[in-house]
Amino acid sequence: MIMDDPEFLSCGWLSNPGPNHEIVLSTRVRIARNVKGFPFSHWASTGELARLVSSCSAAVRKTSLLRDSEEIHLEEVNDLDLSFLRERHQISSEMVHSQNQRSVFVSNDQRVAAMVAEEDHLRLQVLQPGLDLKSAWGICNTLDDEISKHLSFAYCERLGYLTACPTNVGTGLRCSVMVHLPALVMTRQIQKMINAVSQLGMTVRGPSGEGSEIKGNLFQISNQVTLGVTEDEIIERLSNLTEQVIEMEAKAISQLMDEAEEDIEDRVFRAYSILTSARKLNSKETLELLSPVRLGIRAGLLKEASLNAINEVFLCSRPAHLQKKAGREMGERERDIFRAQFIRDRFKPSAC
Amino acid sequence: MNGKKCGTCTKPAKIHVTQIQDGQVMDVSLCPECAQKYGFMAPITEMSVPLNEIISGFNAGEEAAPVSGLPSTETKTCPACSQTFRGFRDSGRLGCPACYDAFEPELEPLLRKVQMGMVHHGKTHVPQKDETSLIPMIQQKKEDLRQAVAEENFEVAARLRDEVRNLEKELNQ
Numbered sequence: 001m002i003m004d005d006p007e008f009l010s011c012g013w014l015s016n017p018g019p020n021h022e023i024v025l026s027t028r029v030r031i032a033r034n035v036k037g038f039p040f041s042h043w044a045s046t047g048e049l050a051r052l053v054s055s056c057s058a059a060v061r062k063t064s065l066l067r068d069s070e071e072i073h074l075e076e077v078n079d080l081d082l083s084f085l086r087e088r089h090q091i092s093s094e095m096v097h098s099q100n101q102r103s104v105f106v107s108n109d110q111r112v113a114a115m116v117a118e119e120d121h122l123r124l125q126v127l128q129p130g131l132d133l134k135s136a137w138g139i140c141n142t143l144d145d146e147i148s149k150h151l152s153f154a155y156c157e158r159l160g161y162l163t164a165c166p167t168n169v170g171t172g173l174r175c176s177v178m179v180h181l182p183a184l185v186m187t188r189q190i191q192k193m194i195n196a197v198s199q200l201g202m203t204v205r206g207p208s209g210e211g212s213e214i215k216g217n218l219f220q221i222s223n224q225v226t227l228g229v230t231e232d233e234i235i236e237r238l239s240n241l242t243e244q245v246i247e248m249e250a251k252a253i254s255q256l257m258d259e260a261e262e263d264i265e266d267r268v269f270r271a272y273s274i275l276t277s278a279r280k281l282n283s284k285e286t287l288e289l290l291s292p293v294r295l296g297i298r299a300g301l302l303k304e305a306s307l308n309a310i311n312e313v314f315l316c317s318r319p320a321h322l323q324k325k326a327g328r329e330m331g332e333r334e335r336d337i338f339r340a341q342f343i344r345d346r347f348k349p350s351a352c
Numbered sequence: 353m354n355g356k357k358c359g360t361c362t363k364p365a366k367i368h369v370t371q372i373q374d375g376q377v378m379d380v381s382l383c384p385e386c387a388q389k390y391g392f393m394a395p396i397t398e399m400s401v402p403l404n405e406i407i408s409g410f411n412a413g414e415e416a417a418p419v420s421g422l423p424s425t426e427t428k429t430c431p432a433c434s435q436t437f438r439g440f441r442d443s444g445r446l447g448c449p450a451c452y453d454a455f456e457p458e459l460e461p462l463l464r465k466v467q468m469g470m471v472h473h474g475k476t477h478v479p480q481k482d483e484t485s486l487i488p489m490i491q492q493k494k495e496d497l498r499q500a501v502a503e504e505n506f507e508v509a510a511r512l513r514d515e516v517r518n519l520e521k522e523l524n525q
Contacts, residue, residue, distance in 0.1 A: 034449060036479065037489035037519075039433045043447040048492060055488040119445070141475070152479040152486070154449035160472030162449040166459055167466055169452070171474035201468060228469020 004324075017308060018130020022298050023246045025178040025218070025311055027128045028089060029136040029235075031144055032120035032163045032172035036152040040164035041117045049101045053117050059150035060105050060114045060122075065143050069105045069112075080329055083320035089127070094119055112139060114147075119164050120172070122147070129311070131242055133175055133235045141231070160227065170227030173234055177242050178207060182217040182295045183252035184245075193248060194219075201225040202241060216287030216314070221245065253299055268296030272305070276347045281340040282332075286317050305347055313346055358383035430454035490519045 018024070038044060038052050060066050074082065074095060085091040085104065090113045095102050105114040115123040124143050126136040154162040160170040168174065184190045194204045207218040221242060223234045256264055271292040275281070281289075294310045296302035315321065317339050323330050326338055356365040358381060365381035428437040435447025437455050446452065452459065463470060493516045500509035 035489075036449070037492060039448040040445060042443070042445055043433055043435060047495065051488050051492055144475075148477060152489070153477050155477040155479070156449075156452070156472075158471055159452055160474055161477065162452055164445045166446070166452075166463060169463070170467065170472045173474070224466070225468040227463065227467035228471060228473060230473045231475060233473075 016129050018128055018132050020243075020246055021130040021307060021311070023179055023181070023249050024131040024242065025129075025180060025314065027130065027132045027136050027175070027177050028125065029133065029140045029173070029175045030123055030125040031140055031161075032118075032168045032174075033122040033124070033144070033147070033151075033161060034154040034163060035121050036154045038121065038154075041119065041121060042164065046101070049117055052121055053101050053103065055151065056114075056116045056122050057103065057105075059147045060116070062150055063143055063146040065112050065139070065146070066105045066107055066114055069107050072104050072106065074102045074104065075100055080320055080323055084324050087315070087318045087320050089125070091115060092118060092123075112143065114143070120168070122151075131177055131239065131246075133177070133239050133242075137173075137175070137231060137235050167224075168226050171229070171231050171234065173226055173231050174222055175234060175238050176220050176222035177238065179219050179221060179242065179245060179249075180217055180291065180294055181219055181245070181249050182291050183256055184249050185217050186256060187252045189248065189252060193245060197221060197241065197245075200237070200241060202238065215284060216291040218287070218291075218314075253295070257299055264292075264295070264299065265301055267292045268299075268301050272296065272302060275343055277344070278340045280333075280336040281317075281343065282336050283317070283319060283339070286339060286343070287314070290314060309346055313343055317343060356381045425458055428455065428458065486519055486522060490516060493519065 018027070034040060035052060035055065038048055041049065041052070044052060057071060061071075072081075072085070074091065077085075082091070082095075086093060086095075088110070090106055090110075091102075091104055092115070095104075095115065095118060102115075102117045104116065107113070111127050113125045113127075115125070124140055124147070126139045126143075128136045156162065161172040163169050163172050181190060181193075184193055197204050201224050203222055203224045205220045205222070207215060207220060221238070223238050225234070229237075271289040275286075275289045275293060290310060290313060293302065293305060294307065297305055297307050297310065316325070319335055322335055322338055322342065325342065330338060357363070358365045361383060363383035365383055426436070426438045429435070430447055430451045431454060432450035433447035435451055437458050440446050440451065440455065446455070460470070493512050497509055497512040497516060500506075500512055
């Protein structure tokens with residue numbers, strides 16, 4: 001099965017540097033589509049859902065991007081694999097709780113995914129490292145065009161693509177960028193940034209999406225508005241906004257370095273020492289330590305580690321990823337020991 | 353708002369941003385127009401409330417007095433899928449694409465609040481007429497038709513029969 005393939009388990013796509021990768025870890029673009037003539041997934045009967053899944057899957061299999069990908073049937077995978085896919089944003093939390101007849105196609109390079117019988121019948125998603133909304137949307141749009149050759153979608157001229165929740169209607173497009181903003185947090189400007197962003201039809205959330213706790217100074221900025229704007233406008237506005245946030249964060253770093261270099265240096269090296277010598281590390285502590293280390297690399301203080309290694313550790317030190325790497329289910333204590341070992345190995349001078 | 357005026361004109365400021373200029377932390381307050389002019393984008397909508405709260409709080413307690421013969425907002429039902437407006441408000445999800453027409457007046461204030469316009473400006477979908485797209489839909493309608501007949505729900509059955517005929521005509525064109 002694809003999820004046991006070491007290539008699939010690695011986070012190669014994320015460790016390649018993308019544009020503005022110093023501050024933006026990744027870009028995600030997804031569109032919601034529903035097949036004409038069927039109720040939305042949660043309202044469909046078992047028979048309707050079965051027919052929907054089979055016609056959506058057949059259409060996905062005809063696309064050049066997902067032709068060779070494996071269809072993962074969620075009812076056939078165990079809880080660990082479900083959590084693993086969730087940690088990668090390749091399924092939603094809704095799919096974790098309701099796997100019946102739901103499936104997901106993931107491309108071999110893991111950047112492209114099609115989720116079938118989600119809140120909407122089809123959700124097409126593209127991930128890219130760094131800030132790269134245009135290319136992610138280009139790939140997603142091509143996939144949509146290819147699928148549209150084989151499926152008629154619920155669409156009307158007035159409201160565009162019709163979705164289960166009216167907050168997605170119109171373009172059905174949701175774009176988000178994962179940003180690391182420790183300097184804005186330290187200079188206490190983050191709340192103001194969040195307030196300003198939320199007044200611009202955009203929203204700021206924790207790293208795991210809606211309702212998630214903000215950890216490791218990671219934030220997700222995404223568009224809220226889907227109707228009354230074109231896809232290109234959404235992409236351009238979020239790109240411009242993210243560039244402004246990047247500029248604010250970069251200025252905040254210079255300010256910190258001018259005013260409190262020794263304090264920052266102290267924080268960075270303390271965190272790096274713990275991270276590279278601890279024998280037990282829990283998930284939350286890891287994110288809290290990775291954040292100053294990442295800041296140290298960006299500020300040129302820490303030459304021993306690379307941003308690529310940090311980005312990989314951000315994702316691969318999460319509970320399900322570690323257990324997949326170990327090849328077995330582990331309790332919390334065992335996981336914390338394994339996580340510390342994994343991080344020590346990853347930050348060995350030869351590995352960075 | 354705290355009554356602050358825009359830093360570049362005299363209108364009331366809606367956006368407050370802290371910027372660092374020449375090492376100085378500066379609070380900048382702008383009105384929506386100037387914010388757009390200086391790259392902070394617009395049009396501006398008030399978006400500080402999470403969407404699920406907007407949906408669940410939306411129309412709550414606003415039980416319209418039933419006009420004779422007309423269903424109240426709460427019990428209004430989509431003729432195609434039987435989802436009620438109350439069901440939508442509780443779950444945040446509509447039952448089928450036809451719900452957008454069935455609940456059009458009720459959805460309008462919500463869309464005005466969370467969206468930037470009321471009309472789609474994005475990509476256009478050209479419906480395909482190949483077998484993979486129409487056949488499952490026809491099969492589904494036929495199944496629904498059989499069930500409606502078995503339940504003696506002749507009004508729905510008549511509608512479904514017409515829909516099947518139209519789809520078959522479309523397929524054979």
